[in-house]
Amino acid sequence: MTHSPQIRIPATYMRGGTSKGVFFRLQDLPAAAQAPGPTRDRLLLRVIGSPDPYGKQIDGMGGASSSTSKVVILSRSMRPDHDVDYLFGQVSIDHPFVDWTGNCGNLSAAVGAFAISSGLFDRWRIPQNGVVTVRIWQANIRKTLIAHIPITQGEVQETGGFELDGVTFPAAEVQLEFLDPAEDGDGEDGAMFPTGHLIDPLDVPGVGRFPATLINAGIPTIFVNAADIGYTGTELQDAINSDPAALARFEAIRAHGAIRMGLIDHVSEAASRQHTPKIAFVAPPASYTTSSGKPVATSDIDLLVRALSMGKLHHAMMGTAAVAIAAAAAVPGTLVNLAAGGGERNSIRFGHPSGTLRVGAEARYARSRWQVAKAVMSRSARVLMEGWVRIPGDAL
Structure with a gap:
């Protein structure tokens, strides 16, 4: 042998x-x-x-x-x-x-x-x-x-x-800067909002019709309101990951959002593109207890965000999704911005399953589109x- x-x-x-x-x-x-x-x-x-x-x-x-x-x-x-x-x-x-x-x-x-x-x-x-x-x-x-x-x-x-x-x-x-997170990579300004809208109606068979913010900054990301899909935004991993029906609904939302973003042509293609786009749900600030037992007070955060990666709720927050959160929060009128209270802002602190994270971005409206020069966050x-x-x- x-x-x-x-x-x-x-x-x-x-x-x-x-x-x-x-x-x-x-x-x-x-x-x-x-x-x-x-x-x-x-x-x-x-x-x-x-x-x-x-x-x-x-x-x-x-x-x-x-x-x-x-x-x-x-x-x-x-x-x-x-x-x-x-x-x-x-x-x-x-x-x-x-x-x-x-x-x-x-x-x-x-x-x-x-x-x-x-x-x-x-x-x-x-x-x-x-x-x-x-x-x-x-x-x-x-x-x-x-x-x-x-x-x-x-x-x-x-x-x-x-x-x-x-x-x-x-x-x-370690401080990280993500330069021109919506740029196309060859020096041309890409569309941070690929549909041209800050909020789009998203129709998902078997799930419903609800608003979504579709953004390409850091990583293509689909944001929806937690309340529109039956959640509070304070959920921890087990509440989502132990529910096969919930995971199937999120994957359906992700697939149909990917089509609206022009990333795929048919929902069947989403299975071979698991890493992108991401899907996240947002809610106004509320108190909750993290997965480690640490309390987070409403006053500690500007909004709640939960995000899925590779088909499961992430235990904290993906770094690229944090860039998308920062960029979307900086643009008045997105679901992320509205969940944080609306208005102009260049930094936010959001709550995730493991705790909180502060991220920053500065947005400006120029040449008939929103642009973000860079997003900033710290890691180790x-x-x-x-x-x-x-x-x-x-x-x-």
């Missing part, structure tokens, strides 16, 4: 924000996997442990949730005025595919640190103490991110006192393990 020995690939397991993923330098991947395509996808699926009909990813690095079934590939940037090219893959847990259609805002917080520590960033630019600015080209969505990475004694500072709800332990703060990141990841050689 023949067998295929395992191969090992240099890799780093990192937490970024409320997500975890396996980070690779492009140059370290096997030659056949350095280009996009089926070979690369097969390798990454095997690394993460997918597809797994048991839904546990026991035989891989995945953590059996959308927040932990992720991969990142980085290389020195060939693009002017950028330091590193960043490619993100959302790995399906139970199906054999990797979704390359969007970004992960949480793991974006770890990209700058990984670039510096792995030799993808010039050492001479790193101070003994201070902050390094890393300009990142997000290759999935063709947009620029700027990460401000703290440096202590010439190395990336990972520990510190910054607390992020949804992450148990404090760490060093740290290395959890580094070395080699091993997979059976026949995975290629």
Whole structure:
């Protein structure tokens, strides 16, 4: 009986924000996997442990949730005025595919640190103490991110006192800027509201007709009012994720919203595009208790937001969805803005299942459309393990 020995690939397991993923330098991947395509996808699926009909990813690095079934590939940037090219893959847990259609805002917080520590960033630019600015080209969505990475004694500072709800332990703060989140990636202003409206009526067979804000900022996102679909906005994960009928309704809303946004032509296509668009529901501020037992008072927040990722309610908030929330809140008249009380605002604090998060964005109306120059938020990141990841050689 023949067998295929395992191969090992240099890799780093990192937490970024409320997500975890396996980070690779492009140059370290096997030659056949350095280009996009089926070979690369097969390798990454095997690394993460997918597809797994048991839904546990026991035989891989995945953590059996959308927040932990992720991969990142980085290389020195060939693009002017950028330091590193960043490619993100959302790995399906139970199906054999990797979704390359969007970004992960949480793991974006770890990209700058990984670039510096792995030799993808010039050492001479790193101070003994201070902050390094890393300009990142997000290759999935063709947009620029700027990460401000703290440096202590010439190395990336990972520990510190910054607390992020949804992450148990404090760490060093990483400030992230998402430039022109509605730009098309080639310097042209894209439509932040692809339908041309701040609110659209959305008809979903079997669910109903209700208003929605469809926005493309950070990541394509569909916002609906919690009350319109039978919720309060204070729900925690189990209230949604333990209800198959509820998950089916959310997927139907997501699919029909994707059609209205021009992302797909038929609802059947949504199944192969699980990462985008996201769907979220909003409500005015109200008190609730988080998943960790922490109380959140009405006065602590401007609004409530719950969002789904890869078909399940997220335990906190996706970073890219936070960008969409910031952008939508900054535009008077969107559902997000109205849930927060309406009017002009350049920052908000919203409540999510694990706690609260403050995000900022400044919007302006120019050339007959709304524009956002950048969205800003803080995250943290740290290395959890580094070395080699091993997979059976026949995975290629």
